Amino acid sequence: MPPRIISADSHVTETPEVYGPRMAASFRDKAPYVTHDPDKGDLFVIPGMRATSVPVGLIAAAGKKAEELKTFRARFEDLHPGGWDPEARLTDQDRDGVGGEIIYPTVGMVICNHPDYDYKKACFDAYNLWIAEFCAAHPDRLFGVGQTAMRAPEEGIEDLKRIHSLGLRGVMMPGNPAREDYDSKIYDAFYETAIELGLPLSFHILTSTSDSQIGKTTRGPKLNRFLGIIRGCQDIIGTFILGGVFERHPALKLVCVEADAGWVPHYMYRMDHAYDRHRYWLPAGAQLSRKPSEYFRENVYTTFQDDWVAFQVMKLVNPERMMWANDFPHSDATWPHSQEILREHTAHLSEWEKSRVLHDNVAELYGITH
Numbered sequence: 001m002p003p004r005i006i007s008a009d010s011h012v013t014e015t016p017e018v019y020g021p022r023m024a025a026s027f028r029d030k031a032p033y034v035t036h037d038p039d040k041g042d043l044f045v046i047p048g049m050r051a052t053s054v055p056v057g058l059i060a061a062a063g064k065k066a067e068e069l070k071t072f073r074a075r076f077e078d079l080h081p082g083g084w085d086p087e088a089r090l091t092d093q094d095r096d097g098v099g100g101e102i103i104y105p106t107v108g109m110v111i112c113n114h115p116d117y118d119y120k121k122a123c124f125d126a127y128n129l130w131i132a133e134f135c136a137a138h139p140d141r142l143f144g145v146g147q148t149a150m151r152a153p154e155e156g157i158e159d160l161k162r163i164h165s166l167g168l169r170g171v172m173m174p175g176n177p178a179r180e181d182y183d184s185k186i187y188d189a190f191y192e193t194a195i196e197l198g199l200p201l202s203f204h205i206l207t208s209t210s211d212s213q214i215g216k217t218t219r220g221p222k223l224n225r226f227l228g229i230i231r232g233c234q235d236i237i238g239t240f241i242l243g244g245v246f247e248r249h250p251a252l253k254l255v256c257v258e259a260d261a262g263w264v265p266h267y268m269y270r271m272d273h274a275y276d277r278h279r280y281w282l283p284a285g286a287q288l289s290r291k292p293s294e295y296f297r298e299n300v301y302t303t304f305q306d307d308w309v310a311f312q313v314m315k316l317v318n319p320e321r322m323m324w325a326n327d328f329p330h331s332d333a334t335w336p337h338s339q340e341i342l343r344e345h346t347a348h349l350s351e352w353e354k355s356r357v358l359h360d361n362v363a364e365l366y367g368i369t370h
Contacts, residue, residue: 301361
């Protein structure tokens with residue numbers, strides 16, 4: 001393994017104090033909070049959402065056995081303290097052989113689908129202040145990503161500037177903006193600002209209305225729902241590529257987070273086929289100057305954790321856009337077994353490929369110099 005592995009997608013476990021004390025006064029009485037249910041354990045409650053409670057047992061279940069994930073009777077005080085304590089977090093990193101992490105929210109993922117954009121804005125502003133404080137404790141190993149509610153492009157630009165001033169390394173986008181969609185030209189100035197500030201745009205699974213699990217039923221067994229959560233990220237990538245966003249902003253970087261990557265070669269091929277056969281379905285004047293797969297290879301980064309297929313298809317993708325992650329402390333995390341999994345999954349790769357996927361790509365993308 002490279003001497004310093006960086007996880008491209010890890011998470012915090014927000015405490016109620018992350019939001020309430022930092023939220024605008026008009027929203028403090030509606031801040032997310034934790035309550036206890038005798039059957040489900042501690043629940044993170046987000047007022048104003050159709051399904052308001054999130055069992056804390058799954059959001060910080062890294063390292064648990066599969067049979068333990070069927071019960072939710074967890075108490076907040078029993079969770080990994082590294083989810084909110086930066087000192088404990090370094091111990092968690094060391095145990096997993098990780099020298100740094102790009103850090104995303106957990107409760108903030110759910111809030112991305114909150115129907116009230118004003119509430120979303122208040123929560124994200126509070127979170128950005130807290131995650132900057134969290135990462136400031138160890139800026140050489142903790143690299144935070146801020147959030148924007150995208151109520152309007154102009155406000156999004158101000159959010160980017162504030163996120164950058166806080167020392168955060170990227171911006172996590174809600175899957176659905178308040179106005180139009182992300183391929184609209186009303187967002188062109190926002191994209192140019194992101195490029196100027198060096199802030200990649202991250203789209204995480206479960207943050208779009210199309211892949212949110214809230215209030216939805218699943219065809220077949222409940223487990224079937226797990227297999228469909230990458231679709232929202234694929235829809236967003238298609239919107240950016242086929243909608244001409246990368247054509248207009250060739251230096252823009254998009255990160256597809258936690259949606260795996262083994263599917264990427266076929267998706268690129270399928271996009272090229274669709275454009276070759278049906279490009280005249282696009283609006284007049286919307287034709288692209290390059291194949292869709294070429295935009296994907298250059299502008300789109302994908303993060304993945306336990307994805308054996310992703311390591312097998314390196315010659316069919318751009319290895320300089322693939323980034324491994326451990327997803328700590330979520331239930332799908334490879335922590336604390338990342339080293340043994342990586343030894344198996346990367347055994348066939350060259351040293352250059354290992355370095356790119358486990359360190360260099362994420363370091364270059366987020367301006368990490370060590």
